[in-house]
Amino acid sequence: MKPRHLTFIALIIFLAATVTACAGGATAATSWPGFVADDQNIYLAYNQHIYAIDLATGFEVWRFPGEPDNKITFYAAPSLTVNGQLIVGGYDHVLYSLNPETGAVIWTFSDAKDRFIASSLVHDSLIFAPNAGQKLFALNDQGRLRWTFESQGAHWAKPVTDPDCNCIYLPSMDHHIYSIDSETGRLNWQTDDLGGSIVGTPAYDPGGVLYSGTFAREVVAINAQNGAVLWRTPTDGWVWGGPVLVDGSLFLGDLNGTLYAINTQSGEINWKIQADGPISDSPLVTEDTIYFNTETGSIYAVGKDGSFVWPASKTLGGKLYSTPILADETLIVAPVGADALLYALDLNGNQKWTFIPSEN
Amino acid sequence: MWDTLIINPMVNTLLWIYSILGQNFGLSIILFTLLVRLLTYPLTAQQMKSAQAMQEMQKSKKWQDMQKKYKDNREKLAQEQMNLYKEMGVNPFGSCLPTLIQFPIIIGLYQAVIRALAVTPVQLLDLSIHIYPFVNAASLIPLNNRFLWMDLSQPERLPIFGIGIPVLAIFVVITTYLQSKLMTPISQPGEQGAQMAQAMNLYMPFLMGWLAYSFSSGLALYFVASNLFTIIQYAAMGKINWRNLIPARK
Numbered sequence: 001m002k003p004r005h006l007t008f009i010a011l012i013i014f015l016a017a018t019v020t021a022c023a024g025g026a027t028a029a030t031s032w033p034g035f036v037a038d039d040q041n042i043y044l045a046y047n048q049h050i051y052a053i054d055l056a057t058g059f060e061v062w063r064f065p066g067e068p069d070n071k072i073t074f075y076a077a078p079s080l081t082v083n084g085q086l087i088v089g090g091y092d093h094v095l096y097s098l099n100p101e102t103g104a105v106i107w108t109f110s111d112a113k114d115r116f117i118a119s120s121l122v123h124d125s126l127i128f129a130p131n132a133g134q135k136l137f138a139l140n141d142q143g144r145l146r147w148t149f150e151s152q153g154a155h156w157a158k159p160v161t162d163p164d165c166n167c168i169y170l171p172s173m174d175h176h177i178y179s180i181d182s183e184t185g186r187l188n189w190q191t192d193d194l195g196g197s198i199v200g201t202p203a204y205d206p207g208g209v210l211y212s213g214t215f216a217r218e219v220v221a222i223n224a225q226n227g228a229v230l231w232r233t234p235t236d237g238w239v240w241g242g243p244v245l246v247d248g249s250l251f252l253g254d255l256n257g258t259l260y261a262i263n264t265q266s267g268e269i270n271w272k273i274q275a276d277g278p279i280s281d282s283p284l285v286t287e288d289t290i291y292f293n294t295e296t297g298s299i300y301a302v303g304k305d306g307s308f309v310w311p312a313s314k315t316l317g318g319k320l321y322s323t324p325i326l327a328d329e330t331l332i333v334a335p336v337g338a339d340a341l342l343y344a345l346d347l348n349g350n351q352k353w354t355f356i357p358s359e360n
Numbered sequence: 361m362w363d364t365l366i367i368n369p370m371v372n373t374l375l376w377i378y379s380i381l382g383q384n385f386g387l388s389i390i391l392f393t394l395l396v397r398l399l400t401y402p403l404t405a406q407q408m409k410s411a412q413a414m415q416e417m418q419k420s421k422k423w424q425d426m427q428k429k430y431k432d433n434r435e436k437l438a439q440e441q442m443n444l445y446k447e448m449g450v451n452p453f454g455s456c457l458p459t460l461i462q463f464p465i466i467i468g469l470y471q472a473v474i475r476a477l478a479v480t481p482v483q484l485l486d487l488s489i490h491i492y493p494f495v496n497a498a499s500l501i502p503l504n505n506r507f508l509w510m511d512l513s514q515p516e517r518l519p520i521f522g523i524g525i526p527v528l529a530i531f532v533v534i535t536t537y538l539q540s541k542l543m544t545p546i547s548q549p550g551e552q553g554a555q556m557a558q559a560m561n562l563y564m565p566f567l568m569g570w571l572a573y574s575f576s577s578g579l580a581l582y583f584v585a586s587n588l589f590t591i592i593q594y595a596a597m598g599k600i601n602w603r604n605l606i607p608a609r610k
Contacts, residue, residue, distance in 0.1 A: 216499070
C-alpha cells in the first residue's frame with residue numbers, strides 16, 4: 001500500500017477515534033446515584049451495581065451483580081417492600097426484585113422496552129414501576145403484571161399514592177400529571193398541559209391537593225379530584241426535584257440554585273435563599289432542619305425560617321445531585337466524581353465514614 | 361471554548377428550528393444542514409476557485425516539463441512545484457480547507473444532536489444550562505426523536521423480514537461516493553492529485569458509512585442531507601463532472 005494511502009487511513013482512524021471518544025465509554029455514568037436505607041443497611045444504585053452497605057460501619061455487605069456487566073446499569077433509588085424485597089429498575093429495561101439480606105434475585109420483570117429511570121412506588125402488595133418507554137407497569141409482589149398504563153411521554157419520576165381514592169398520581173415528561181385507578185390502571189383524569197416536563201415526585205396533601213414543580217419554571221397546585229390547577233407560582237429556574245410538604249409549607253429547589261419555602265394555601269413564597277449551584281433533587285426536611293445539595297458539590301443545612309444552621313456549606317468534592325437521606329442520626333450523601341461513593345456525616349456535617357467500593 | 365463556540369450555537373439553532381418546524385427533529389437536522397451549507401458557501405467557492413487554478417496550472421506546459429525533467433528527483437520536483445505555486449499565486453492547500461472545516465462540524469453536530477435529544481438525566485441537566493434565553497426549551501422538551509422509521513438518538517436499522525438493515529448508512533455510502541466522483545475534476549492518469557482523489561473516493565464513503573452505521577441516526581441524516589445539498593449546489597454552479605460516473609474507455 002502506498003504511503004499516501006496509509007496517511008489517509010491514519011487520518012480516518014484518528015477522526016473515528018475522536019468521534020468515538022466524544023460518545024463516551026459504554027459504562028460512563030448517565031445519571032446519579034439513588035439510594036434508600038432500612039434499619040441495617042443502605043442500598044445504593046450506581047452505575048454497574050446495587051450495593052448494600054452497613055449503616056453503622058460503611059462496610060459493603062453485598063453487591064449485585066457480583067461481576068460488572070456493561071449492559072446493566074442502575075441509577076434509580078431502590079424501593080423496599082413490606083415483605084422483604086428490594087425493587088430496583090435497570091437501564092437494561094429489567095425490573096429486579098432482590099433479597100435485601102443477600103442480594104439474591106427473587107424475580108425479574110422483562111416486558112419493558114425502555115429504561116427504568118425512576119424509582120418504583122410500592123403500595124400495599126402492588127409495585128408501580130414507571131418506565132422511560134411511556135408506560136407505567138403495575139405488578140404484584142411476585143413480579144406478575146397486573147396492568148399497564150401508557151401516556152405520551154417518558155416517566156422519570158416516582159408516582160405518589162392517594163390511599164383515600166385508591167389512585168396514584170403519575171407525573172410525566174409529556175407535561176401532564178395523570179390520576180390512575182390503582183386497581184385497574186384506568187385513567188381517572190389528566191391535567192392540562194402544565195407547560196413543561198415533570199421529573200420530580202409531586203407532594204400529596206390528604207386535603208385533596210397535589211403540588212408539583214415543572215420545567216416551565218413553576219410550582220403548581222392541582223385539585224386531586226379533577227386535575228384542575230388551583231394556583232401557579234413562578235420560580236427562577238426549572239424545577240427538577242419534587243417539593244416536600246411539611247406543616248403547610250412546600251420546600252423545593254430549582255436548577256437556578258434557589259431554595260423556596262412556599263405557602264400551600266396561597267402559593268406565596270414565604271422565603272427563598274440562593275445556593276451556589278443547581279438543586280436537582282428534593283431537599284431533606286427534618287423536624288427543624290432542611291438539608292439540600294447542589295450540583296457544585298455543596299451541602300446546606302438551613303432552618304425552616306430560611307436561616308443557615310451550618311455557618312457555611314460543606315463540600316466533599318464531586319457533584320451532588322441526589323437528595324440526602326437521614327438514617328439513625330446519620331446524614332448520607334452520594335456525590336458523583338468524589339473519592340468515595342457514599343459519605344456518612346453527623347448532623348453537624350462532620351464525617352463519620354465513607355464507602356469506597358473495592359475492586360472486583 | 362468548544363461548547364461556547366460550536367456546541368451551544370448548534371444546540372440552540374437546532375432547538376429554534378425544531379420549534380418553528382412543528383417539532384420535527386428530523387426536518388430540523390435537514391434544515392440545519394442547509395444553513396451550514398449556506399454559511400460555508402464562501403469557503404466552498406474558494407475551494408472551487410483553488411481547485412480550478414490548480415487544475416489549470418497542472419495542465420500548463422511548464423508543469424508538464426517539470427514532471428518529466430525531475431521525475432527521478434522528488435525533492436527537487438517538490439521544490440520546483442512550490443516555486444511554481446508561488447509564481448502563479450496558487451495555494452496548494454486552498455481546496456483542503458472546506459473539507460477540514462467539515463470535521464469539527466461533524467463532531468459538533470453529533471454532540472449537539474445527542475445533547476438536544478437528552479435521553480438521560482445527566483444529558484438533560486447538561487442541556488438545561490446551555491439553552492439561550494430566547495429558546496423556550498421547557499415547552500419543547502422532551503424532543504420528538506422519531507423521524508420516519510428512525511429513532512434519531514439511536515443507530516438506524518430498518519427491520520426487513522426480521523433483519524435490521526442500515527438503510528441510512530447505505531445511503532450515506534452511496535451519496536458520499538457520488539459526491540466525491542461528481543466533484544473530482546477530470547485529471548490525467550498518473551497525476552499526484554488524481555491519485556489522492558482516488559484514495560479519497562475509495563475510503564471516504566466507507567468512513568462516513570461506518571460513522572452512520574455506528575452512531576445516532578441524526579448524524580447519518582446530516583451526512584445524507586449534506587451530500588445531497590452539496591451535489592445540488594455544485595450542479596447549480598455548473599461544476600459537476602457527470603462524465604466521472606461513466607467508466608472511461610480503454
